[in-house]
Amino acid sequence: MKIEQDTSGDGTVGKALDVLDRVAAFGRPVRFSQLLEDAPFPKATLYRLLQTLTNQGMLRFDPEAGTYAPGMRLVRMAHAAWAASSLAPVARVHLDTLSRAVGETVHLAQLDGGQVLYLDKRHATRPVPMYSEAGKVGPAYCTGVGKAMLAYLPEAELAAALGQQSWHRFTPATITDPDTMREELAAIRAAGHAFDREEHEPGICCVAMPILTGGGRVLGAVSVTSSSAGEPAALTRYLPDLARAVERIAGEMRDWRFPDRGES
Structure with a gap:
């Protein structure tokens, strides 16, 4: 391996x-x-x-x-590190609420060395087999949570993260070059959310939002994932619930452990 x-x-x-x-x-x-x-x-x-x-x-x-x-x-x-990582324990109750509201698979992730580390997962009412599980590491450039986080990185961090991507073509929809990815990330920043349009796994789509501090620092991301049967655009109906989840997680993180200087 x-x-x-x-x-x-x-x-x-x-x-x-x-x-x-x-x-x-x-x-x-x-x-x-x-x-x-x-x-x-x-x-x-x-x-x-x-x-x-x-x-x-x-x-x-x-x-x-x-x-x-x-x-x-x-x-x-590993258990002690997970419990002390802050984001996973704080997010747990909000992931539960989001999962009940949407009935689809929910993921919580952070960036780790330019890649996506899945911290937690809630299965859909009707589970769909997919790669992601808590503890696994996946690519950032072709996953919803990965792109949602990349889109909000400062330029120096973004350049470093893009330099660590493999740009392997997993599916016909995978973006495989940095320039096109930068265009995609600009669109994500403008929209406030990211899509995975079967870019990592065939038949798997998701919509994702970053978890940000008040100063715009990326703490992680949450996604709602489903099969492609309804097309990615159909996942936009979950945006209000997804937005509430990330806002509540960000609020608790800001109050608890990640205050940024100069933030209110």
Whole structure:
């Protein structure tokens, strides 16, 4: 499983974190030989790192199956990080309200290194299979939540984020170059919301809005996602409920943990 990450300047700690990322990315227990296929370091180094991570409880080794999986220490740390991340716990009740109002799939996400990190999800009354799940990382340039956040980044941050996109064509509707994306982002800023028009997955459309501080800083985004049966424009009927959700989340975040200097 290919992971684009350069840990060459981060020493042993960077290499260990790289191994943890690779194990987690499989989404299932993984054998040593599978990890070795794309590992950027020698077999002996990989084995030593796996042994250390296992000894520390960050990974769990199943001797019968010969596989590695995230250990309970790592799971506890992940749970604590999620609980302390602020946005997910604050947004939970508002996602519940939005989900009940629209009956469609609802996502909460943040930007992470130019990509989308899904923090939480509510399933539709009639669920539609799709890639996104809480904890997964997805592309920013072809998802509704990703584009909604990119559209409101300051220029320097936007340029850096666009430079980190793969511009892979997932579907015929995927935007695959920065110039066209900049035009799309300008339209999103003018409209106040973004669409995913089957750009990441065939048959999946969504409408998304950014969660902004009073000073316009991007905290995250929320989307309402459905199949393409009704066409993306049909999702505009959810905009009032979506707007209420992001406004309430932003209000609580501003009052609680993310005050911007000079904001009222």
